Amino acid sequence: xxxxxxxxxxxxxxxxxxxxxxxxxxxxxxxxxxxxxxxxxxxxxxxxxxxxxxxxxxxxxxxxxxxxxxxxxxxxxxxxxxxxxxxxxxxxxxxxxxxxxxxxxxxxxxxxxxxxxxxxxxxxxxxxxxxxxxxxxxxxxxxxxxxxxxxxxxxxxxxxxxxxxxxxxxxxxxxxxxxxxxxxxxxxxxx
Amino acid sequence: xxxxxxxxxxxxxxxxxxxxxxxxxxxxxxxxxxxxxxxxxxxxxxxxxxxxxxxxxxxxxxxxxxxxxxxxxxxxxxxxxxxxxxxxxxxxxxxxxxxxxxxxxxxxxxxxxxxxxxxxxxxxxxxxxxxxxxxxxxxxxxxxxxxxxxxxxxxxxxxxxxxxxxxxxxxxxxxxxxxxxxxxxxxxxxx
Numbered sequence: 001x002x003x004x005x006x007x008x009x010x011x012x013x014x015x016x017x018x019x020x021x022x023x024x025x026x027x028x029x030x031x032x033x034x035x036x037x038x039x040x041x042x043x044x045x046x047x048x049x050x051x052x053x054x055x056x057x058x059x060x061x062x063x064x065x066x067x068x069x070x071x072x073x074x075x076x077x078x079x080x081x082x083x084x085x086x087x088x089x090x091x092x093x094x095x096x097x098x099x100x101x102x103x104x105x106x107x108x109x110x111x112x113x114x115x116x117x118x119x120x121x122x123x124x125x126x127x128x129x130x131x132x133x134x135x136x137x138x139x140x141x142x143x144x145x146x147x148x149x150x151x152x153x154x155x156x157x158x159x160x161x162x163x164x165x166x167x168x169x170x171x172x173x174x175x176x177x178x179x180x181x182x183x184x185x186x187x188x189x190x191x
Numbered sequence: 192x193x194x195x196x197x198x199x200x201x202x203x204x205x206x207x208x209x210x211x212x213x214x215x216x217x218x219x220x221x222x223x224x225x226x227x228x229x230x231x232x233x234x235x236x237x238x239x240x241x242x243x244x245x246x247x248x249x250x251x252x253x254x255x256x257x258x259x260x261x262x263x264x265x266x267x268x269x270x271x272x273x274x275x276x277x278x279x280x281x282x283x284x285x286x287x288x289x290x291x292x293x294x295x296x297x298x299x300x301x302x303x304x305x306x307x308x309x310x311x312x313x314x315x316x317x318x319x320x321x322x323x324x325x326x327x328x329x330x331x332x333x334x335x336x337x338x339x340x341x342x343x344x345x346x347x348x349x350x351x352x353x354x355x356x357x358x359x360x361x362x363x364x365x366x367x368x369x370x371x372x373x374x375x376x377x378x379x380x381x382x
Contacts, residue, residue, distance in 0.1 A: 005233050005318050019213075022210075022213045026249065026287075027241070027244055027245060028241075029244055029249050029252055030241065030243060030244040030252050030253070030256045031238040031240070032253070033253075033367055034232075034367065034368065035232055035237075035240060035256060035260060035290065036252070036253035036254075036256035036257035036260060036329060037235070037253060037257070037367055037368075037369065038212060038257060038260050038290060038368060038369045038370060039366075039367050039368025039370055040231060040232040040260075040289075040290050040291060040370070041225075041226055041231040041232040041237070043347065045226070046226075046232070046237065049221040049226060049227075049302070050218070050219075050220070050221065053218055053220055053221040053274065054217065054218060058217065058220050061220055061221050061227070062221070062223070062224075062227035062285045065226060065227035066219050066227035066228070066229060069226060069227060069229050069231075080347075098231075099226065099229060099231050100231060100370040101367065101368070102366065102367060102370065105365075105366070106365050106366050106367075108289050109364075109365035109366075110365060114361075115361075115363075115364035115365060116357070116365055116366060116367045117358065117359040117364050150306055166307070167270060167308065168306075168308040170307075172194050173300075173306035173307050173308050174290070174296075174300035174301060174306060174307055175293065175296070175298075175300075176224055176225070176228055176230050176292065176293060176296050176308060177225065177228075177229060177230025177292070177293040177306045178228065179293065183375070184374070184375035185358075186378070187377070187378070190374065
């Protein structure tokens with residue numbers, strides 16, 4: 001969390017200055033390990049979302065944060081952009097499927113064969129923090145250049161679930177999420 | 192998110208003043224609906240965690256944030272402490288089972304019969320924001336009075352899962368979470 005928030009905040013401090021100089025990356029440490037190692041929202045996303053909130057009008061914050069969450073959920077990460085300085089070369093990319101630290105880490109462990117406690121996993125999440133900060137800055141730049149267009153769409157399978165379960169006009173509007181349904185509800189309507 | 196962060200931040204501004212007067216609750220809006228309505232970490236927790244991070248040394252932040260997450264996951268909410276001012280009386284309490292907005296909202300919708308889009312649901316989450324802010328302040332007060340003791344323990348069932356899946360000495364340390372396993376992995380080891 002501190003990594004992604006800091007990567008953006010330090011740029012704001014260098015290029016804009018006040019009021020961003022009033023803040024410090026150390027304000028954004030609680031999200032590590034998906035929040036106190038609980039594995040909820042990935043800390044890199046929590047850090048970047050806090051930064052997006054600082055520089056975008058309130059009504060547009062969910063558009064950019066939602067796009068960042070969607071990109072994170074559906075992209076093979078970490079990217080290969082860290083080879084010149086990463087401690088370990090990036091041999092394994094994986095797709096989290098949702099913005100949760102737990103899914104992101106476990107999918108990568110399954111794909112790479114490493115344990116969550118291995119130094120390679122810490123290195124992987126450090127690379128991810130860089131990728132998320134870079135993507136957030138890309139979205140912010142396109143937003144401020146007035147050419148931001150949301151690209152992320154939920155999967156066809158999840159869209160079908162949402163037809164009944166999400167929204168004001170749905171039959172059974174008991175749900176508020178954009179996360180893919182099937183990974184946690186594999187047996188829905190199959191009992 | 193803004194509700195719980197603001198409830199704590201305004202107290203810090205009134206009772207302590209600087210440097211908290213440099214901040215505004217509007218910095219903490221991205222977490223609404225579990226982050227841009229994605230249903231990840233409950234925004235009331237993200238708001239409170241940002242505040243805990245401001246007033247506790249970094250090494251102790253996870254202890255308090257983790258305790259808050261555990262309390263939220265296992266407590267029937269909202270409390271009945273809002274009856275004198277809430278728009279709708281609190282007729283339904285539910286237990287989220289984890290710190291995720293999606294689980295919290297859907298469990299409450301199932302228990303209450305309301306839709307996620309109903310005004311009663313918004314009222315419910317507003318009460319929850321008050322409860323989370325109050326609990327965070329209770330934890331912070333006990334911490335600063337030097338009598339904070341973490342009380343939350345994962346369920347026996349989840350502790351059994353963690354025995355193999357979480358931690359450096361585990362057989363298969365591929366997981367980083369304290370969330371209950373069974374709700375999303377009902378068929379683990381049963382295939």
